[in-house]
Amino acid sequence: MNTFVPLEFYYPLYINLCLFLVLFTLLHTVVLKMEETKNVVFINFSGYLLLTFLILYIGQRPISGIFGDTVNYIVTFDHYRYGGEIPEVNDYGWHFFMKTLATLVPYHIFFTICAFIYIFPMYKISKEFFGKYWYYAFVMFVVSFSFWTYGVNGMRNGAATSLFLWGLSFHRNKIIMGLFFLWATLFHKTLFLPIFAFIITFFYNNPKVFFKGWLACIPISLVLGSVFISLFASLGFGDDRLTGYLTSQADAGTFASTGFRWDFLFHSAFAVFAGWYFVFKRKFEDKFYFQLLNTYLICNGFWVLVIRANFSNRFAYLSWFMMAIVIIYPFLKQQFFKNQHFMIGKVMLIYFSFTYAMYYLYWG
Numbered sequence: 001m002n003t004f005v006p007l008e009f010y011y012p013l014y015i016n017l018c019l020f021l022v023l024f025t026l027l028h029t030v031v032l033k034m035e036e037t038k039n040v041v042f043i044n045f046s047g048y049l050l051l052t053f054l055i056l057y058i059g060q061r062p063i064s065g066i067f068g069d070t071v072n073y074i075v076t077f078d079h080y081r082y083g084g085e086i087p088e089v090n091d092y093g094w095h096f097f098m099k100t101l102a103t104l105v106p107y108h109i110f111f112t113i114c115a116f117i118y119i120f121p122m123y124k125i126s127k128e129f130f131g132k133y134w135y136y137a138f139v140m141f142v143v144s145f146s147f148w149t150y151g152v153n154g155m156r157n158g159a160a161t162s163l164f165l166w167g168l169s170f171h172r173n174k175i176i177m178g179l180f181f182l183w184a185t186l187f188h189k190t191l192f193l194p195i196f197a198f199i200i201t202f203f204y205n206n207p208k209v210f211f212k213g214w215l216a217c218i219p220i221s222l223v224l225g226s227v228f229i230s231l232f233a234s235l236g237f238g239d240d241r242l243t244g245y246l247t248s249q250a251d252a253g254t255f256a257s258t259g260f261r262w263d264f265l266f267h268s269a270f271a272v273f274a275g276w277y278f279v280f281k282r283k284f285e286d287k288f289y290f291q292l293l294n295t296y297l298i299c300n301g302f303w304v305l306v307i308r309a310n311f312s313n314r315f316a317y318l319s320w321f322m323m324a325i326v327i328i329y330p331f332l333k334q335q336f337f338k339n340q341h342f343m344i345g346k347v348m349l350i351y352f353s354f355t356y357a358m359y360y361l362y363w364g
Contacts, residue, residue: 007066011148014057015359018143021050022352025139029345034133039341043135051123054142058119058151059112068153070111077102077110093186094156117159118151121166125325128169130332136344137332140324143352145267146317154317160188161321164195171288193318197298201291207279210297214272217304222260228305261307264316267354268300271319271326278330289329296322327351 005013025043032039065071076095080086080102086095101110119142126137141147150158167180184191221228275293278284300319309315327347330336337343 007062007064010061010066011359014148015356018352019356021046021139022143022348025136026345026349029341029343032341034341034344040132044132047123047135047138050142051119051138055112055115055119059115060108061111061152063107068149069155070152073098073111073155074107077107091156091186091188093183094159094188097187114155114159115151118155118162121162121169125165125169129325129329133332136348137325137328139348140328140351143348143355144320144324145355145358146313146320147355150317150321154314157188157190157314157317158321160184160191161194161317163187164191165321165325168198168292190315190318193302194295194299194322197295198291200298201294205287205290205294207275207290207293207297210294210301211272211276214297214301214304217301218265221305221307226308229309264313265304265307268303268316268319268323270351270354271296271323272300274327274330278336282330282336284330284334284336286330286333289333292322292326292329296326324351 028039028042032042061067061070063070063074077098080095080099084099086092086099089095098110101113105113122141123134123138126134126141130137150161161184163180163184167177167184170176170180181191181195185195271293275296279290279293296319299322300316303315303319306315328344331340331344331347
């Protein structure tokens with residue numbers, strides 16, 4: 001367990017480390033060309049150091065209510081550690097995973113394994129698609145607005161979405177990809193949404209149509225949002241717990257606050273704008289990128305329809321976890337700008353600025 005960092009500084013240390021990393025990377029994009037040996041050595045060394053640090057930093061965190069549901073996971077872990085049986089649950093795979101580890105390792109090892117399952121796939125998919133430049137995509141994942149929350153609070157959801165990313169890194173081997181998708185749904189059944197959306201892209205993969213669909217979701221939600229909340233709740237989307245997220249009352253002033261969340265819609269639009277710019281303005285052609293983008297648009301469009309619901313951030317994350325790769329992918333696949341390395345640095349800074357501002361200005 002990490003006892004070196006006081007609880008009140010645990011998240012501030014992470015987010016200010018991210019600030020230092022983003023600014024230092026920006027400096028490198030100014031003074032070095034992307035393909036220079038010095039830069040490649042720096043980004044790979046820094047990337048592996050960051051990967052190791054984050055797995056241990058998150059996995060070895062102290063047990064405290066400051067980390068959201070961490071304490072609740074401990075209660076369930078202890079239940080299994082002392083011989084408790086798995087109750088009747090929807091996400092049986094997660095509980096089987098917990099029960100197995102509870103009989104083998106202490107809870108800090110369990111949390112570290114969870115952190116590995118959450119963070120390693122972000123490295124894996126970055127390495128698979130971007131080779132020696134994987135660092136830029138990985139940092140984008142790490143500085144994402146939702147990264148910390150789903151590493152220490154919504155752990156099961158975070159692990160499930162990362163298993164989906166891990167599956168995507170095997171997109172050339174449909175059997176292995178399918179097994180990872182199955183694993184993801186056993187951890188959290190809401191992953192059926194991005195999996196279903198991704199499958200749709202094998203049959204229809206035209207971004208123009210999905211862009212129009214996403215835009216249409218905004219006025220539809222403004223006018224008929226409550227209808228869609230009731231509809232999805234009556235269909236029992238996900239399970240009873242998630243139906244409760246749609247219909248229960250949230251505490252005023254929390255992250256789960258209600259109303260039409262223009263701030264989070266603005267955040268979601270980062271990836272939408274990036275996709276629109278590269279696909280339509282710069283004529284970027286890449287079948288797999290179209291699949292990533294269209295999957296994001298479908299999942300985020302679903303969230304826009306229920307944006308007024310309490311705890312709608314739970315549904316937003318079903319698209320937000322893909323935002324980093326949707327934005328950075330074209331930059332690392334094709335030359336678009338005269339000084340593209342510097343442009344990547346600026347994009348990373350702008351993207352991270354939302355995360356930083358939300359913590360120090362919005363909640364502070």
